Amino acid sequence: MAGTGVFAEIIDEEVFKYYSEGEWMKSSSGKSVAIINPTTRKTQYKVQACTKEEVNKVMGNAKGAQKEWAKTPLWKRAELLHKAAAILKEHKDPIAECLVKEIAKPAKDAISEVVRSGDLVSYCAEEGVRILGEGKFLTADSFPGHERNKYCLVSKIPLGVVLAIPPFNYPVNLAVSKIAPALIAGNSLVLKPPTQGAVACLHMVHCFHLAGFPKGLIGCITGKGSEIGDFLTMHPGVKCISFTGGDTGIAISKKAGMIPLQMELGGKDACIVLEDADLDQVAPNIVKGGFSYSGQRCTAVKVVLVMDCIADALVEKMKASIAKLTVGPPEDDCDITPVVTESSANYIEELVVDARKKGATFCQEYRRESNLIWPLLLDNVRPDMRIAWEEPFGPVLPVIRINSVEEGIHHCNASNFGLQGCVFTKDIDKAILISDAMETGTVQINSAPARGPDHFPFQGLRDSGIGSQGITNSINMMTKVKSTVINLPTPSYTMG
Numbered sequence: 001m002a003g004t005g006v007f008a009e010i011i012d013e014e015v016f017k018y019y020s021e022g023e024w025m026k027s028s029s030g031k032s033v034a035i036i037n038p039t040t041r042k043t044q045y046k047v048q049a050c051t052k053e054e055v056n057k058v059m060g061n062a063k064g065a066q067k068e069w070a071k072t073p074l075w076k077r078a079e080l081l082h083k084a085a086a087i088l089k090e091h092k093d094p095i096a097e098c099l100v101k102e103i104a105k106p107a108k109d110a111i112s113e114v115v116r117s118g119d120l121v122s123y124c125a126e127e128g129v130r131i132l133g134e135g136k137f138l139t140a141d142s143f144p145g146h147e148r149n150k151y152c153l154v155s156k157i158p159l160g161v162v163l164a165i166p167p168f169n170y171p172v173n174l175a176v177s178k179i180a181p182a183l184i185a186g187n188s189l190v191l192k193p194p195t196q197g198a199v200a201c202l203h204m205v206h207c208f209h210l211a212g213f214p215k216g217l218i219g220c221i222t223g224k225g226s227e228i229g230d231f232l233t234m235h236p237g238v239k240c241i242s243f244t245g246g247d248t249g250i251a252i253s254k255k256a257g258m259i260p261l262q263m264e265l266g267g268k269d270a271c272i273v274l275e276d277a278d279l280d281q282v283a284p285n286i287v288k289g290g291f292s293y294s295g296q297r298c299t300a301v302k303v304v305l306v307m308d309c310i311a312d313a314l315v316e317k318m319k320a321s322i323a324k325l326t327v328g329p330p331e332d333d334c335d336i337t338p339v340v341t342e343s344s345a346n347y348i349e350e351l352v353v354d355a356r357k358k359g360a361t362f363c364q365e366y367r368r369e370s371n372l373i374w375p376l377l378l379d380n381v382r383p384d385m386r387i388a389w390e391e392p393f394g395p396v397l398p399v400i401r402i403n404s405v406e407e408g409i410h411h412c413n414a415s416n417f418g419l420q421g422c423v424f425t426k427d428i429d430k431a432i433l434i435s436d437a438m439e440t441g442t443v444q445i446n447s448a449p450a451r452g453p454d455h456f457p458f459q460g461l462r463d464s465g466i467g468s469q470g471i472t473n474s475i476n477m478m479t480k481v482k483s484t485v486i487n488l489p490t491p492s493y494t495m496g
């Protein structure tokens with residue numbers, strides 16, 4: 001159970017503590033933030049509402065601890081990360097339980113998130129050892145006018161304190177995808193978990209604590225983003241921000257100083273289906289892509305653009321797949337579970353009401369009970385409807401019928417978002433041309449969008465973000481390049 005056994009020290013009188021100086025602490029604010037269970041809509045957990053002074057302290061400690069950590073041999077850093085990964089996987093059950101209660105993640109998916117996170121940390125440790133242990137060696141004589149009298153040694157060095165802010169939907173996985181690259185590269189790390197998902201994050205941080213990382217190297221500040229977010233992101237001690245979430249990321253980019261930013265933001269992932277696609281394969285694939293975790297994935301299929309001549313057939317097959325989805329509480333491992341907050345459910349409903357008013361075809365009856373929204377396919381959606389462009393982050397999927405590939409590409413590229421897209425066709429030549437024409441960070445051919453596996457590069461264009469994720473790219477992004485030039489008194493050539 002959450003907050004018991006090895007996790008007993010992270011809670012005090014029903015309020016989970018924050019993590020500073022290698023210890024679990026109560027905030028001097030005396031205030032807490034309630035985490036509402038999306039299924040019961042009752043307070044499930046409470047976390048500390050940290051103060052600015054506590055943020056300053058965590059930042060100061062992180063700055064100090066980083067200097068020593070950067071001197072720790074790379075293999076030792078990797079060893080500690082492997083240890084943390086093993087502890088995380090060993091304690092997957094209580095962490096998954098938090099995910100079920102805080103964000104209504106279906107029970108099996110919650111376990112997978114924790115296991116995947118442990119694997120990510122281990123992979124990151126191995127990749128770090130490979131790529132950070134190597135540099136470049138350049139000689140001056142490759143540039144016109146120069147002799148071989150200068151040798152340049154290029155290596156990757158840490159940035160300092162990295163601030164990690166993950167979103168609610170993958171609070172553990174999208175936290176470790178920032179923590180592990182930061183640490184292996186010799187940085188220290190301050191985590192600000194999402195409010196919904198904070199307790200799962202605190203349990204995960206305790207796994208790093210148990211692994212024995214140096215005091216102060218990792219800090220975890222809890223509180224509402226709207227209250228302490230600006231203070232954190234504009235803190236002079238922060239030397240890099242890795243953020244995943246919605247439009248908040250755009251605001252942060254405008255306010256942050258001259259530091260590297262990794263922003264993974266929203267998406268309106270388009271799925272183009274051509275005449276020759278195998279609809280028996282396509283329909284369940286789109287339904288899984290659109291409705292898993294109730295559509296609360298940045299990589300969920302968020303609009304289907306199907307050639308008109310096969311649209312009836314595809315919609316029928318999708319309806320059949322949707323009818324098989326189970327709807328109910330996450331504890332029962334249902335496919336569709338309550339969305340994260342009441343305001344999120346209200347927003348989804350606004351989009352549905354707008355679509356109804358403007359004449360979309362409802363393939364199922366719209367049904368909502370509290371935060372639980374039944375899966376809904378909207379056919380004959382037109383560009384004047386909000387659902388054609390906005391990200392519901394819920395179990396509602398619009399279908400737009402198109403008469404040409406160009407029409408589909410045009411819709412995809414007219415979006416403010418450019419995260420992922422996908423195309424279903426048997427014609428690989430056409431698929432490549434369409435992939436090149438779609439202005440998104442990734443295009444999947446014959447499968448719905450997905451971020452994983454976690455070592456694949458993952459990036460968004462336009463309002464979907466800046467920088468690229470994926471283990472290797474994150475490690476590189478959390479380092480800077482250092483050159484040391486050896487100047488010889490005379491040119492020196494090796495004769496072989």
Ligand SMILES: NC(=O)C1=CN([C@@H]2O[C@H](COP(=O)(O)OP(=O)(O)OC[C@H]3O[C@@H](n4cnc5c(N)ncnc54)[C@H](OP(=O)(O)O)[C@@H]3O)[C@@H](O)[C@H]2O)C=CC1
Nearest residue numbers: 167168193194195224225226229245246248264265266298
């Ligand atoms: N491209 C990608 O990889 C992904 C993108 N997303 C996108 O994230 C969105 C849903 O996630 P959601 O958690 O609601 O996103 P939000 O942008 O609302 O929140 C993300 C994180 O930012 C924090 N935050 C809020 N305000 C501030 C602030 N002023 N300064 C600093 N941090 C702040 C939140 O904390 P708090 O919870 O306390 O408010 C949370 O930890 C969707 O748009 C989705 O597409 C989600 C997953 C992956």
Ligand SMILES: O=C(O)[C@H](O)COP(=O)(O)O
Nearest residue numbers: 170297298299450451452
């Ligand atoms: O936040 C998200 O939506 C995740 O990045 C999705 O990850 P996945 O596509 O690998 O499930």
